[in-house]
Amino acid sequence: MTETMELVIHRDRSPVGAQRDARLAKSTPLARSRRRVFWWFVAPAAVLYLVLMVIPSIQTLWISLNRWGGAGPMEFVGFENYRRIFADPVFMISFRNTLLILFVVGGLTFLISFVLMLVLRDLRGRRFIRAVIFFPTIVPGVVLSIVWGFLFQHEGLLNTVLRSVGVTAPPEWLSENSLFLVIMLGLVWINTGFYATILLASVDRIPPYLFEEAALAGANAYQRLRHIILPLTWDVIGVAAVLWTVSSIKIFEFIYAFAGGAGYLPSTQVWNTAVYSYAEAFSAQGVPKYGTSAATAIIMLLLVGVLVGLSRRIFKHETIEY
Structure with a gap:
């Protein structure tokens, strides 16, 4: 019994054992449930950030490469505006x-x-x-x-x-x-x-x-x-x-x-x-x-x-x- 406990302790302290324990901890039902809850909380903010920040920034970058008066087609001019x-x-x-x-x-x-x-x-x-x-x-x-x-x-x-x-x-x-x-x-x-x-x-x-x-x-x-x-x-x-x-x-x-x-x-x-x-x-x-x-x-x-x-x-x- 003592030898078994020492072996388990030795494995827990080794780098390989620590990585294996970390993988096992992530695969438990409780860990998977926590990840799902985390993403349910993060998803609305991530969607808002994508819609209100990322997409408009990309659109602004594209508009900066065009000549456009707000109506009609855009004319691509590259870095001419800069x-x-x-x-x-x-x-x-x-x-x-x-x-x-x-x-x-x-x-x-x-x-x-x-x-x-x-x-x-x-x-x-x-x-x-x-x-x-x-x-x-x-x-x-x-x-x-x-x-x-x-x-x-x-x-x-x-x-x-x-x-x-x-x-x-x-x-x-x-x-x-x-x-x-x-x-x-x-x-x-x-x-x-x-x-x-x-x-x-x-x-x-x-x-x-x-x-x-x-x-x-x-x-x-x-x-x-x-x-x-x-x-x-x-x-x-x-x-x-x-x-x-x-x-x-x-x-x-x-x-x-x-x-x-x-x-x-x-x-x-x-x-x-x-x-x-x-x-x-x-x-x-x-x-x-x-x-x-x-x-x-x-x-x-x-x-x-x-x-x-x-x-x-x-x-x-x-x-x-x-």
């Missing part, structure tokens, strides 16, 4: 603006969010303040554009404050030269609350005893930030960076509504690639160019893929257990 948009100075302006939003607005947003996280971490009433700064995230972009435009109008709140402190000739914030700067500031205002909330939630999960031990060891604020907060929130910062990368490239409604409300939407100086793609497909002037619009969307998709891959490599680190 060559045309890269030769279009309007697209290059919109692409530059997209990169400015991605890096400049993103940098300011994360910097302010990180400072808010450090300030609000131990502040009393931080839940109320968190709700206040998160509020712009849940308000529609069109409403935010109206509020932001009211602040920066010539007779708006900002210029009224400037006149009250002695500035007799406040600047024209909504001029064509400064409109995109105002848009970027508005995007910082809208997104800061969302990312500050994410960072605050990541700090809240850090056990308090780590900060207590660091204080007893004489660690200053910078050392606590470097050796506790950053390592234990690095994965969350990485996720937030990926979310910002995806959302920043497809920002549309705030720019479209704000520039349109200011009367400068025809000016291509404030367009980003999302607005450019929309204008190519639904412009009231001339024949709609669905081919170039789809090509712009494919370029945006490729840009998101490359930047998300880089973000994952930059923020990759070993899992820290605590």
Whole structure:
């Protein structure tokens, strides 16, 4: 009996025995029943993803290779649409603006969010303040554009404050030269609350005893930030960076509504690639160019893929257990 038990234990510990045991475990009625239940739950989501994401993406790629005005047969032109948009100075302006939003607005947003996280971490009433700064995230972009435009109008709140402190000739914030700067500031205002909330939630999960031990060891604020907060929130910062990368490239409604409300939407100086793609497909002037619009969307998709891959490599680190 003892020899038989030793033989079974020896077989279980061998690689071949482990593989055989794994195959036997997968072939049991319980395992087959679990797989069926798993696929019943996954199938609806997979079908929706296929219908709403994969098939439209393939159709967009095909349209980008054709010249098409939305009606009638398509004319296959290969990569002509891509060559045309890269030769279009309007697209290059919109692409530059997209990169400015991605890096400049993103940098300011994360910097302010990180400072808010450090300030609000131990502040009393931080839940109320968190709700206040998160509020712009849940308000529609069109409403935010109206509020932001009211602040920066010539007779708006900002210029009224400037006149009250002695500035007799406040600047024209909504001029064509400064409109995109105002848009970027508005995007910082809208997104800061969302990312500050994410960072605050990541700090809240850090056990308090780590900060207590660091204080007893004489660690200053910078050392606590470097050796506790950053390592234990690095994965969350990485996720937030990926979310910002995806959302920043497809920002549309705030720019479209704000520039349109200011009367400068025809000016291509404030367009980003999302607005450019929309204008190519639904412009009231001339024949709609669905081919170039789809090509712009494919370029945006490729840009998101490359930047998300880089973000994952930059923020990759070993899992820290605590």
